[in-house]
Amino acid sequence: MVLSIPHLATAAPSSPKPAVPSLEQQAMTLYQAAEYNRVLELLQQLPPGQQPGLEVLRYSLLSHLKLGKPEEAWKLYTKLVANNRPDEPALLREIARSFIVTRVRDTQEHIRIAAYTALAEMGESDTLPILEDGxxxxxxxxxxxxxxxxxxxxxxxxxxxxxxxxRDEAPGVRIAAINALSDAKVSGIADQLTEIARVDEGPESIFAFAGLYKLGRTDVLTDISNAVTLPDPEVRMAALGMLGRLRRPASLSILSQAVYDPHPAVRAFAAGALGEFGSTDGIAPLTHALSDENPRVRSVAASSLGRLGDNETRSVVQPLLRDPDEHVRISAVEALLRLGDASAVLNAADLARHPDPSVRGGAAHALAAATTPNALAVLESLLRDQQPLPRLMAARALGKLQQKSLVSPLKAGLQDSDPAVRIASAGSLIRVLSPKGKQGSAR
Structure with a gap:
């Protein structure tokens, strides 16, 4: 026994086996190395019945986002917040954002339009490369x-x-560029705007004049005002629209007189411009427009009165709740809601049951002006409508309300069968989660 002791003492110690990284560590390492597909392979290789840890789910979800697959990311998010775990706003916002940006090159034009509409409402500075691509x-x-x-x-x-x-070939694009650049008072475009105003004889010249006005050329206001009397109704409409936006006191009488224009589309533009102008001095001409023979004029006039915010105008708007035209009734509901008449929600609920999906969609749009709980109930029901248009309008309206309680129905909108509704729900979800557009990234 004594002789065996030295033998035991000199025996070589066994070397420890290297530790195998946990699944969570492997997922983190692969994600940090931008091996997103391999992160997803880890998830797929789990034995049947074994549930992945929360961090594995998180890295898999983020990998789907990096690969431009928001629908797959959403499926994992529902697992991440299962069992009454709270929402993660930053992560949810990233998923919603991906629903939008992955659709900017969709093969269908109306889907791309929906995506860029949502991006416009988001107003985020880091989207510039995507927007320029558009x-x-x-x-x-x-x-x-x-x-x-x-x-x-x-x-x-x-x-x-x-x-x-x-210099785009399409006038609508050129006009949008004129408005954006002149609103920002971008220098170096005055010569181009002057050339457009000099050469073009259509509505584009009016927008060019307005752009020059925003850049300091106050003398061109006369050119815009004079255009209200030109023969082309489209030019007159453009001029009235710009006078309403520029809000110069001298323009109010011009706008008020234009509600008597012989062309109904011009009268409607005049009514809209008075709402944009924002002066209660426009109540009298707008009240006159409420009895116009054209339903479009009556509709726009009602909306403008709502925007002016004078509660005393409720009495002149309320009769339009019985107008024979459904869209006039929709505008009356919207105006009354803006004027604080909560009972108009009942009229909106009635319109939300109309057989025409465009009327149901209009009701959803009107309810964006409401704040009462029963209005939210109507919007949530429209978000489950059988037709996509009411669902789309309801999703957009919910975003305008910007209430945290709306996260749940908008999350349901991310699972809609229509991609345009999913995009609208995602845009509204971003607004609800970060009303000021300032939310930390989860990436």
Whole structure:
């Protein structure tokens, strides 16, 4: 026994086996190395019945986002917050954002328009490369929406592509670029605007004049005002619209007189411009427009009275709740809600049951002006409508309300069968989660 002791003492110790990284560590390492597909392979290789840890779910979800697959990311998010775990706003916001940005090159034009509309409402500075890419789209409507979005995001001064859009072949795109650049008072465009105003004889010249006015050329206000008497009704409409936006006191009488124009579309523009102008001195001409023979004029006049915010005008708007035209009734509901008449929600609920989906969609749009809980109930029911248009309008309306309680129904909208509704739900979800557009990234 004594002789065996030295033998035991000199025996070589066994070397410890290297530790195998946990699944969570492997997922983190692969994600940090941008091996996103391999992160997803880890998830797929789990034995049947074994539930992944929360961090594995998180890295898999983020990998789907990096690969441009928001629908797959959403499926994992529902597992991440299962069992009554709270929402993660930053992560949810990233998923919603991906629902939008992955659709900007969709093969369907109306889907791309929906995506750029949502980007315009988001107004985020880091979307500039995507928005400038939209200026190269084959669709003039998409290009115009991208130009508008650049302006609304406050990026016009940083975008050389937007300046090039002043030479776009489509007038609508050029007009959107003029508005965005002049609103931002971007220098170096005055000569181009002067040339457009001199050469063009249509509505584009009016927008060019308005752009010059915003850049300090106050003398061109006379050119805009005089255009209200020109023979072309489209030019008259453009001039009235710009006078309403510029809000110069001398323009109020011009706008008030225009509600008597022989062309109904011009009268409707005049009514809208009075609402944009924002003066209670416009109540009298708008009240006259409420009895116009054309339903479009009556509809716009009612909406404008609601925007003016004078509660005393409720009595002149309320009769329109019985107007034979459904869309006039929708505008009356919207106006009354803006004027604080909560009972108008009942009229909206009635319109939300109308057999025409465009009327149900209009009811959803009107309810964006409401704040009462019963209005939210109507909107949530419209978000489950059988037709996509009411669901789309309801999703947009919920975003305008910007209440945290709306996260749940908007999350349901991300699972809608229609991609345009999913995009609208995602845009509204972003607004609800970060009303000021300032939310930390989860990436």
């Amino acid at each position: 200026l190269l789209d084959s669709s003039a409507l998409v290009r115009a929406r991208a130009a508008e979005a650049i302006g609304r995001a406050g990026l016009a001064g940083r975008s050389s592509a937007l300046k090039r859009a002043l």
